[in-house]
Amino acid sequence: MASIDPGAPVAAPGQPVPAQHLQRTDAETPLPPQKGKRKYKPEDIRSGYLFLSPWIIGFLGLTAFPMLASLYLAFTDYDLFTAPEWVGFENFVDLFNDPRFIQSAQVTAGYVLLGTPIKLAAALAVAMLLNMKHRGQGAYRSIFYAPSLIGASVSIAIVWKVMFIDDGIVDRIQQAVGIDVGGWVGNPAFSLPMLILLGVWGFGAPMVIFLAGLKQIPTELYEAAECDGAGPIRKFRNITLPMLSPVLFFNLLLETIAAFQVFSSAYIISGGTGGPAGSTMFYTLYLYLRGFQDFQMGYASAMAWILVSVIAVITVILFRSSKGWVHYTGDER
Amino acid sequence: MTTLTETPAPQTPPVDHEALARRAAARNKRRVKSVIFHLVAVGATIVVLYPAAWMVFASMKPNSDIIGNTQLLPDVWTMEHYTTALAGIGGVSFWTFFNNSLLLAVLSVVGTVLSSTIAAYAFARISFPGRGPMFAVMIGTLLLPFHVTIIPQYILFNNLGLVNTYLPLLLPKFLAAEAFFVFLMIQFIRGIPRSLDEAARIDGCGHGRIFFRIILPLMRPAIVTSSIFTFIWSWNDFLGPLLYLKDPSLYTMPIALRQYVDQTTVSDYGAQMAMAVLALLPVMIFFVVFQRFLINGVATQGIKG
Numbered sequence: 001m002a003s004i005d006p007g008a009p010v011a012a013p014g015q016p017v018p019a020q021h022l023q024r025t026d027a028e029t030p031l032p033p034q035k036g037k038r039k040y041k042p043e044d045i046r047s048g049y050l051f052l053s054p055w056i057i058g059f060l061g062l063t064a065f066p067m068l069a070s071l072y073l074a075f076t077d078y079d080l081f082t083a084p085e086w087v088g089f090e091n092f093v094d095l096f097n098d099p100r101f102i103q104s105a106q107v108t109a110g111y112v113l114l115g116t117p118i119k120l121a122a123a124l125a126v127a128m129l130l131n132m133k134h135r136g137q138g139a140y141r142s143i144f145y146a147p148s149l150i151g152a153s154v155s156i157a158i159v160w161k162v163m164f165i166d167d168g169i170v171d172r173i174q175q176a177v178g179i180d181v182g183g184w185v186g187n188p189a190f191s192l193p194m195l196i197l198l199g200v201w202g203f204g205a206p207m208v209i210f211l212a213g214l215k216q217i218p219t220e221l222y223e224a225a226e227c228d229g230a231g232p233i234r235k236f237r238n239i240t241l242p243m244l245s246p247v248l249f250f251n252l253l254l255e256t257i258a259a260f261q262v263f264s265s266a267y268i269i270s271g272g273t274g275g276p277a278g279s280t281m282f283y284t285l286y287l288y289l290r291g292f293q294d295f296q297m298g299y300a301s302a303m304a305w306i307l308v309s310v311i312a313v314i315t316v317i318l319f320r321s322s323k324g325w326v327h328y329t330g331d332e333r
Numbered sequence: 334m335t336t337l338t339e340t341p342a343p344q345t346p347p348v349d350h351e352a353l354a355r356r357a358a359a360r361n362k363r364r365v366k367s368v369i370f371h372l373v374a375v376g377a378t379i380v381v382l383y384p385a386a387w388m389v390f391a392s393m394k395p396n397s398d399i400i401g402n403t404q405l406l407p408d409v410w411t412m413e414h415y416t417t418a419l420a421g422i423g424g425v426s427f428w429t430f431f432n433n434s435l436l437l438a439v440l441s442v443v444g445t446v447l448s449s450t451i452a453a454y455a456f457a458r459i460s461f462p463g464r465g466p467m468f469a470v471m472i473g474t475l476l477l478p479f480h481v482t483i484i485p486q487y488i489l490f491n492n493l494g495l496v497n498t499y500l501p502l503l504l505p506k507f508l509a510a511e512a513f514f515v516f517l518m519i520q521f522i523r524g525i526p527r528s529l530d531e532a533a534r535i536d537g538c539g540h541g542r543i544f545f546r547i548i549l550p551l552m553r554p555a556i557v558t559s560s561i562f563t564f565i566w567s568w569n570d571f572l573g574p575l576l577y578l579k580d581p582s583l584y585t586m587p588i589a590l591r592q593y594v595d596q597t598t599v600s601d602y603g604a605q606m607a608m609a610v611l612a613l614l615p616v617m618i619f620f621v622v623f624q625r626f627l628i629n630g631v632a633t634q635g636i637k638g
Contacts, residue, residue, distance in 0.1 A: 040462055043539065044460055045462065048459040048460070048461030051540065051544070054451065054452065054507065055448065055452040055455075055471070057508055059470065059471070062508060065485070066481070066482040066486050066489065067485075073485065129370070132366070132370055134370045135367075140377075141628065142628065143382065144378075146617075146620055147385070149616060150385075150613055150616055152571075154571055154586075154587040155388075155587075155610070156609075158605055158609050159384055159385075159387070162391070163387065167400050167401045168401075169387065173403055201381070205631050208632050209632060212632035260478060263571070264571040267591075268571075268591060291484050297488065300484055304478075304481045304484060307478055308480065311476070
């Protein structure tokens with residue numbers, strides 16, 4: 001092994017050794033022991049870009065270019081068949097005068113603001129229950145996790161619809177108790193809560209993440225607090241919450257962004273209409289209808305960019321605020 | 334106090350009587366706590382599993398018993414809904430939809446594993462100019478809502494004449510578009526000792542060989558986790574097939590299911606339930622077999638369900 005000069009060209013299969021490689025040897029021989037600060041090995045550069053080329057092509061072709069195109073389209077009228085026509089800010093002006101758009105924003109905001117905290121609270125509560133370290137913990141964890149794998153599927157949306165339909169099982173139970181609302185599916189006041197419930201049902205994924213975070217909290221902290229006479233509420237507020245705050249932040253960020261993107265359940269339950277009375281007209285659903293049913297690609301692109309801006313602002317706010325309430329153990333002096 | 338007798342303590346002097354009693358009390362307290370824990374956990378299990386159980390049993394009830402009935406178990410068991418469901422929709426067999434979904438899911442797994450592993454190796458092990466910024470961009474795409482790309486992507490694929498083929502659904506998988514998996518694999522590769530690479534380099538291996546001979550075989554757990562998630566996500570995907578597949582013979586299970594629900598004017602809920610069960614069956618089998626990998630993937634990498 002020692003006979004091989006570090007700078008000498010090494011013939012690896014699939015990697016031809018061109019003359020350029022030989023040139024490098026003289027330049028590189030003085031360097032190799034200490035790694036050069038900004039020096040990259042030509043072989044590394046070549047392999048790096050080669051290995052990353054699928055991702056680079058995908059990023060440019062499927063994300064970067066489409067984003068730019070979408071930004072351009074947002075200022076045009078485009079129906080997929082005739083060339084896009086520049087209209088300036090017309091789409092944005094129209095959007096804010098479009099009652100269905102306003103409604104879709106309200107429905108989605110309601111879903112995000114109500115659904116996400118409820119889902120996270122359920123996830124945290126169940127995670128704390130399972131963290132009590134009794135027998136069967138693993139089995140319960142698996143069972144509670146399962147719904148989050150299928151919660152967004154068409155199958156479960158159909159099941160939900162049939163369960164909450166007029167005279168369905170939920171309605172029958174309500175009739176028995178005397179609070180009949182004629183099924184949640186057809187009642188504009190109940191259709192959104194029904195979808196929130198479906199979202200909360202998938203609390204398993206954040207729960208698993210919470211549980212992993214809870215297991216990282218050293219038990220000595222609780223023991224010390226007990227010695228000082230702290231009750232369960234103090235322990236939760238002063239130990240669990242601060243120690244769990246990085247995980248809480250992570251879950252809050254991901255679940256909020258995911259909540260903005262609900263589509264299939266609303267589509268299936270309302271039959272693609274967003275009804276009754278627009279009460280399940282989610283932002284994504286309205287964007288889909290405008291873009292792919294009315295072929296108003298420009299209008300839909302404007303919607304997309306408004307949503308991206310809102311999500312970006314929320315992400316920035318969350319990150320900014322996190323400095324005040326998220327504690328990383330490494331930070332403590 | 335009877336519990337005291339069952340713990341033989343020959344060497345302990347009688348003075349310790351009080352300590353023993355205290356310990357027994359603690360044990361009792363723990364037992365009570367355990368009972369409460371299981372009561373609450375079983376209660377939660379029933380609530381969580383009820384919709385799934387109801388779906389399965391409803392698919393075996395006569396149509397008249399699915400609506401207007403609070404019972405979980407059927408009075409009369411029937412399998413006729415499954416016959417209806419397996420007969421297919423509009424002249425296309427159920428198995429066509431099933432095979433389409435399976436083909437898409439398997440190819441998605443292949444594409445994701447191939448493209449994500451090599452991208453992750455480049456990010457984790459090769460130093461080249463622009464790596465840092467590109468890594469940041471990749472993490473940024475994790476938070477990017479799909480809305481901004483869906484319309485121009487559709488226009489692009491439409492102009493390329495690829496609508497009504499599987500390519501718009503598969504191409505992103507072969508181009509490492511799912512940053513979650515790239516990130517998961519980067520984290521995994523970082524855990525593999527660098528001395529292995531170095532030894533191989535001294536032996537004269539280039540990056541190609543180091544990747545295929547050393548890193549890739551060691552990445553098995555990360556590959557399994559990514560594969561299972563890719564399979565399930567592809568299997569459940571609704572929006573993609575809804576946009577790109579127009580010909581019923583290309584439909585996947587979720588799209589066929591929607592079509593079925595839309596077409597049945599007379600509410601044939603039983604058959605809808607049967608189809609829903611059949612559409613979820615592969616996912617549930619995957620879950621039962623691979624739950625450990627799934628939950629570890631979520632717990633350590635924060636993959637969303």
